[in-house]
Amino acid sequence: MKLLHIDSSILGDHSVSRMLSAEAVARLASERDDVVVTYRDLAADPIQHLSGAYLGALQNADAQHSEAMRADLATGAAVLEEFLAADTIVIGVAFYNYTVPSQLKAWIDRVLVAGQTFRYTSEGKLEGLAGGKRVILTVARGGFYGADTPLAGVEHGETYMRAALGFVGIHDPEVVVAEGIATGPDARTTAIETAKTHIATLTA
Template structure:
């Protein structure tokens, strides 16, 4: 089995989502030492944001610069990593109510017609990436649950559920640490609670 580990936080060792995603991967590997782990750090080695030049590069006879060609190839590798993965663990912090732009750039490289989705004869989307297990480890500074005043500003969990559901993923789990910017004590409790959820993740 293959596990793809994605991190998107720009905070390095200070990142809550990185701490928790590493713990989730360690938990799954401990239960299945035969897992092959591929890690992509989207902050250390970001994918280029999708441009018209990248899309045009796939057309016959179009000449592109070496830089664009390299960026297209990197995007293709990201897609192949995703397609080859049985389990995907994603460290997803909330930045300004949404996912980091680095994570969005990765999603733009894996949401590819004919690879991870298609449209049926009736025009409805059909996901082609079903059968994968996706574990999202999500951190956010405040409180954005459905019962909170900021619920309408939550665009991380809702977005990731939508985009992976569009690609056919039905096995999606979310481990959440929230309130991590409220204060040191709240941060510590949130991390400990999330680590408890990580320890309860089922074997891969």
């Protein structure tokens, strides 16, 4: 099984989403002996945000490109290939200012590629091309943004990831959430333990 592990938090060892994504990967790897993990740390090795020059270069691959553009094109190709090759994808989803980190958005922009992970049919309908993949999101939120909370309407992290994944045909991601982790030590401990209990039920 090819497993792609993505982390997006800028908090390093202090990150709850990283802790939980690592635990989820370890859990899946313990379930079978054929797991091959590819890891990408979007904070330590950020992907450039999309530019008009990059999109133009994609349309003109035979042109003479600068060294920087060739490197950016190579990164985009590698990111897409990692995604396409993976059977299972575990994504540590940090939550900043109501949404995902810009580093994770940059990764999404290299994965949502027309003709590769989605297409429009001749009738104009959207068709996702990556629907056979399993995706596990480990989401960490400082406050409380669940469906039954007053801040549910401004939760644009998990909801964004669900929409982006649905765009490429992945409609049922498994979501592990630890929230309220910034509201006090007891709440943080409870949130993490609850999330770990959920992870312990994952099967490969």
